[in-house]
Amino acid sequence: MSDVLISASGLTRYYESGELKVMALDGVDLLIERGAYVVLAGRSGSGKTTLLNMLGGLDRPDSGSLVIAGQNLLTMSSAERARFRLYHLGFVFQAYNLIRVLSARENVAYVLQLQGVKKKQRFQLADQWLARVGLQGFENRRPDQMSGGQQQRVAVARALATEPDLVLADEPTANLDSHTGESLMDLMRKLNEERHTTFVIASHDPAVIASARTLITMQDGQVISVKAL
């Protein structure tokens, strides 16, 4: 029996630009099962990032419904959404977005600190996650002392350190060379297989699209196809 993690229905989001109304999401319906490895594909402006922001509780739709891990995100307060993100979601951003003043270990441990995990334990967990993403020995490096690929691996470790239900990645390979990008995708795919963590990745990178188990294609704010690969 399938276990639905994300259930979205009729998600609509528009932005007003002067007199113009730009439809960023136009009635998106979505069902994603727990443990899925989904790639959202589409051209720039197709609504991938907007949808990802909705799934991450970072933005609210103008209409529709959205339930993740059994919880209705649209009825939550700002504080409840922050707490939901902390315990259920992990993020990987295009520009890595590590905290500049913290080391790799501290960046990974930061989310655990927000959860209230004690210092010794969170540093141990952070070191374990850094080892899993191939960054053993890089624990004390600051972001500016690491390459883009290494920083993105730290971001993946940070996203997974809290063992979330869902990892959302927005163009995770856009700033990486093709070899590093492929290596990162291998890592994410491996983690999905090993830990059954659900990944939703927005990208128009062919290598990322090729790694998808489920490919959702978007155009003009609408889902135009869903393919199991």
Next chain:
Amino acid sequence: MLSLAWRNVVRNARRSLITVSAVALGLASLIFLWGFNDGVHNTMMRNLQQVIVGSIQVHANGFFHHPQLVKTVPDSGLVIRLLKANGIRGFSYRLRTFALAAGEESSEGLVLLGMNPDMEKKATRIAAKVDHGRFIQDNDEAACVLGKTTARNLGVSIGDDVVFLTEDIYGALAAEKLTLVGIISSGEMGIDRGLAIIPLGFLQQMTAMGGRHSEIVVQLPPERLEPVTAVLKAKLGKSYEVLRWYDMYPMMKQWVELENAFYYIFLTIVLVIVAAGIMNTALMSMLERMHEFGVMMALGCGRLRLAAMVVTESLLLGLAGIMAGTVAGLALVYYFHGVGIDLSSQMDSVARFYLNPVIHTEIDNSHLLDTVMAVLAASVAASVWPAIRAARLEPVEAIHHA
């Protein structure tokens, strides 16, 4: 959070250093000014008490406002026993009346104060204010000490006779001729003019007031003033009046309070400048990190936590400035406490206000604490607006902020 806030503070080290320096400079200036202010005020208050007034005076009830020869302390022995029971040794008896003094050239009405010279030395420093001749030495000698202005008005100098005419206990005229042995030049008008000091025993004999006293003067360290006053008031009852120095000379205390109020206004102005400096840094730092704040919110950092981090950063800037400013300010106070600030060129006005020619800075703990706490509060207050702005950020907009 503290560690992250500290790293954010040192992230832009130069800007933080400038802010910390501004806080430190402002605080050091305030501490030094308080040091000068407290040095002046405490010297004034100490001199007033130590020269002649004492910390406390005990009289018969109503004597201070309506002094009369016969209105004497009901039981001096009881007062002395109470003082001794409280470990107080610095006190003296006095007898006070009005007299007409006549010299070679003229006569003048004045206050005639009988003092026991040995006891007086334990209670006040009036003897040290004699700058020509000597203070009275024997409790029964026919000698007097006059203020400089009175001596000049009477046309007398050391060794001359001065005739005093007063009433005795029965209202009969009593007159005595005493030798002028010393002239006081205190700079204070109430002492230099209209006062004659003669031996207590002699005045008691002259007025037939043997064994009776108008006032008992007590000298105390400042911290004992209120408790001893409370004990004396409680034990002595309504036939006595127990007056602190500022009950007798309220103008001095009011002057000190008025000046302190001006300093608090100055303090407020400096605090506004300090707060503006910190707010500028906090706001710039917050605007520069909007993107990072958006990421932190996306990761699950709540708005309150984010605001608390901004406040903590300001607090750390303030604390660093406070530490540096306190050290620098206290070092200045300590240095000028030792070497003093020479005001001898202003000697006339200095003496009139019970000041010494060289002011030694000192700072009251309460003023130091008030100032430090005010700067700390300003640091926190300065962060409120940047913290509110950080807490109001929307994650999506913040993340996309360049």
